[in-house]
Amino acid sequence: MYGNTRIRVDWRASAELMGVVLIYFAVPLSFPLLLAVYFEEPLTPFLVAIGVTLALGAGLRRLGDPEENLGPREAFLAVALIWLLVAVVGAVPFVVAGAGTIAHPVNALFESMSGLTTTGATVLVDFSVHDRSIMMWRQLIQWLGGLGILILATAVLSELGVGGAQLMESETRTRNVNKLTPHIAETARLIWGLYVGLTLLAAVVFFVLGLAFDPRMGPYNALAHAFTSVATAGFSPEPLSAGAFHPVLQWAIVPFMILGSTSFILLYVFINGEPRRLLRNEEFRFYVGGLGIFAALVALVLFVTGEQGGAIEPTIRHAVFNVTSIVTTTGYASTDFNLWSPAATYLLFLAMFTGGMVGSTTCSIKSLRWLVALKSLRRELFTSVHPEAVRPVRVSGSPVAEDTIRDVYAYLLLGIVIFVGLAVFVAVDAARVGMDLSAFEAMGAAASTFLNIGPAFGEAGPYGTYAAFPMSTRSVMIVLMWVGRIEMIPVLVLFTRTFWTS
Amino acid sequence: MYGNTRIRVDWRASAELMGVVLIYFAVPLSFPLLLAVYFEEPLTPFLVAIGVTLALGAGLRRLGDPEENLGPREAFLAVALIWLLVAVVGAVPFVVAGAGTIAHPVNALFESMSGLTTTGATVLVDFSVHDRSIMMWRQLIQWLGGLGILILATAVLSELGVGGAQLMESETRTRNVNKLTPHIAETARLIWGLYVGLTLLAAVVFFVLGLAFDPRMGPYNALAHAFTSVATAGFSPEPLSAGAFHPVLQWAIVPFMILGSTSFILLYVFINGEPRRLLRNEEFRFYVGGLGIFAALVALVLFVTGEQGGAIEPTIRHAVFNVTSIVTTTGYASTDFNLWSPAATYLLFLAMFTGGMVGSTTCSIKSLRWLVALKSLRRELFTSVHPEAVRPVRVSGSPVAEDTIRDVYAYLLLGIVIFVGLAVFVAVDAARVGMDLSAFEAMGAAASTFLNIGPAFGEAGPYGTYAAFPMSTRSVMIVLMWVGRIEMIPVLVLFTRTFWTS
Numbered sequence A, B: 001m002y003g004n005t006r007i008r009v010d011w012r013a014s015a016e017l018m019g020v021v022l023i024y025f026a027v028p029l030s031f032p033l034l035l036a037v038y039f040e041e042p043l044t045p046f047l048v049a050i051g052v053t054l055a056l057g058a059g060l061r062r063l064g065d066p067e068e069n070l071g072p073r074e075a076f077l078a079v080a081l082i083w084l085l086v087a088v089v090g091a092v093p094f095v096v097a098g099a100g101t102i103a104h105p106v107n108a109l110f111e112s113m114s115g116l117t118t119t120g121a122t123v124l125v126d127f128s129v130h131d132r133s134i135m136m137w138r139q140l141i142q143w144l145g146g147l148g149i150l151i152l153a154t155a156v157l158s159e160l161g162v163g164g165a166q167l168m169e170s171e172t173r174t175r176n177v178n179k180l181t182p183h184i185a186e187t188a189r190l191i192w193g194l195y196v197g198l199t200l201l202a203a204v205v206f207f208v209l210g211l212a213f214d215p216r217m218g219p220y221n222a223l224a225h226a227f228t229s230v231a232t233a234g235f236s237p238e239p240l241s242a243g244a245f246h247p248v249l250q251w252a253i254v255p256f257m258i259l260g261s262t263s264f265i266l267l268y269v270f271i272n273g274e275p276r277r278l279l280r281n282e283e284f285r286f287y288v289g290g291l292g293i294f295a296a297l298v299a300l301v302l303f304v305t306g307e308q309g310g311a312i313e314p315t316i317r318h319a320v321f322n323v324t325s326i327v328t329t330t331g332y333a334s335t336d337f338n339l340w341s342p343a344a345t346y347l348l349f350l351a352m353f354t355g356g357m358v359g360s361t362t363c364s365i366k367s368l369r370w371l372v373a374l375k376s377l378r379r380e381l382f383t384s385v386h387p388e389a390v391r392p393v394r395v396s397g398s399p400v401a402e403d404t405i406r407d408v409y410a411y412l413l414l415g416i417v418i419f420v421g422l423a424v425f426v427a428v429d430a431a432r433v434g435m436d437l438s439a440f441e442a443m444g445a446a447a448s449t450f451l452n453i454g455p456a457f458g459e460a461g462p463y464g465t466y467a468a469f470p471m472s473t474r475s476v477m478i479v480l481m482w483v484g485r486i487e488m489i490p491v492l493v494l495f496t497r498t499f500w501t502s
């Protein structure tokens, strides 16, 4: 009762929710446990993690109170801390297994947070020292992170109106889906079913194509890459990422990255007999169009600079694959794009700031926000000439509220400010320890972690490792992967005094 | 009359205004003419230019009609085309003189536009081949550009509400200045007096310190650097820029760059007995504070990387001078900062996006816009927690209208979008011709020209030349220096159909 007199957040409501999620987290942890049994690898990493998550979960439920009211503040607190605690528990197997760079707690937390946030930036150096069960856990965390963000994006953030996320809500609520699924829980169930279905489809497609074209794509790799393509997450048990596989498999991965970045609500509607709602959706067209333009520009630059010796299929494939990987924020690589010319790498860097559609597993800014902002810019030019005119900004025919436009702008600016701050920190921290890092590489690593892409340039390249950065940089990146993934606001508000006291 | 049935802009009103300005432009052109007489250098470059400007001016006045109404559209048209035509006329002496790189028309226009927009990016390669009258013309164009932008910023853009410029208007109108200067023409006269006074003060200070410390700072250089420091413009007749002079002179230039970037309205009020209005102004504090933070960070990096062998005065001087030069958008250099470590050059790159105060000669985004945007971001965090709360954003105590906040956001985003577009063009164009240009150098050159700073990194470094870029890149830069200087909107609206027809 003492707490309630000063702290005005019903934190017991948040603790209850956190406790429930942590207890459920024991279920996925049993999958790598079964794999470890099958491969005859040590079981302790997963047994310890299951013990930790159950103990933490039970403890939080004891502290928690299901009767308290879960308002916006309690939801922000729960969302932010769930992501943090699950990342901590997810790191336990890496530390207990004790192999390679991720035996160190900071690296383990980096890898786990990078996984859970579907970033896919790795501090692994030698992939061969890790057990298959550990490597699959790394893939599964990403898939769980993708699921978590789907539920967060479709059911929670839209309710809280974070950075224009209410726009997606109007898409959900005002049309047919409304009648089909009156409750958030129902929406979540539909989306979860679609997510599982897409993942299984990807696994089957990869496995069958593997049988035909590439023995390295066995059942293990098919499942591992299904997990991290549909989640637009990007970890791969292969040090060469998608570059380890036959070109046909690289092409096969592309549509699953695109589907993972498409609004799951609209995908659901598409499957259920209303394909036009997706195909006519302005955000979808903007996202796919932007992806196409970036891919064409990169292909052009690769042709001009003769990157693939002028060969047509490899040039187009590497342009399409890596641009799709970056735009969808997956982070796979079909080749070391780090070695491309400055013009091509610069285009990839810019593509990092786009992202797929709101209501998907994609990260970064997302197409809807860019679309609203650019449409609002066009309107601004119009009203400069006609100051007296009133003309709402419309997306897919519906007017966008002026408050929402301001939210979107604020979100974009906040993202840019945090990105720049991180880039400065990375550059100055590297100078401090004498690490050879160019300004562009600092920006790339900052964007790629904060926007949850994964690979960047230089040491952080797709075939490189973030273990090359100083410990202090890696620690700050852990925090900013977390901040970036849950759309910044839920974490940042925790650091305002008004959150706790007013 | 035919024109009026389809084109709905009273372009004859714009033509009249353009004609008047071009005729007046003959007056400053007679200054280098007199210098040429004094130095016994060719007179034709300036005689031809005077002839061209008088002929163009008279022609436009014939087309024009002083009776037609000068509304927002006509003002945009006149502003945009005046800047363009004056730059064209300003280039004539360079072409007629026929010496060095600027004998080529595109280079001459680049140098002239870079001058008039107070950018200070140069395509000169060998400074020694040019007459002193030509080099002084280059300085004088910058000073005229500074004056032009002062009048535009205080009298025109605030009326048209470009990108939140109306905020400055409220500062002007609602307080004492209102009573002092009820008419725009009167405001312009006060500001013009202050501008001339500051320039003369700078010239005297530089000349006197030159007598005491450095014979290279004679009357010619004192006037040349007075012109381009108060105008935050950055051209120098010395290939080493401020690095050619004694440290005391470098220190002496710093306050004039800062004054040139301070609101001239508030400077006027300061001199006239109300210093507190400047010192308590939130934009002023934000601008000076930001400058201080950047300078401290750069000094820190220079110490850590041992750039000046650890010597204290040179380290602090070079950090303060070059950061001030970039933040105020002047573009002088006291040393080749291009050779600094990535962390230091990256900080300079970021400083390019700040700028001084609205209502000064400064370029770039300007502090007021950042202040409004960041305050609005803070408010956004507050309303995330308290969705029901209404809390206006305040600057220096006055609430900022929500429309204005949206204008500011739109302006920031538009600036970023155009910057990114130019950077992509520069990078891809360099790749096309096989020019060795890093992604960071492409971004630096794009920011430095579009935001009217001047020098950047690599070939575009403070001791380098933009002549190293392909002709196509230089041509696009000419356009974007123009677009950037007059705050984008007046040019961009000309390319919308609604401007001409509705």
Ligand SMILES: [K+]
Pocket (backbone or CB within 6 Å): A118, A119, A120, A232, A233, A234, A329, A330, A331, A452, A453, A454
């Ligand atoms: K990713």
Ligand SMILES: [K+]
Pocket (backbone or CB within 6 Å): B118, B119, B120, B232, B233, B234, B329, B330, B331, B452, B453, B454
């Ligand atoms: K400048």
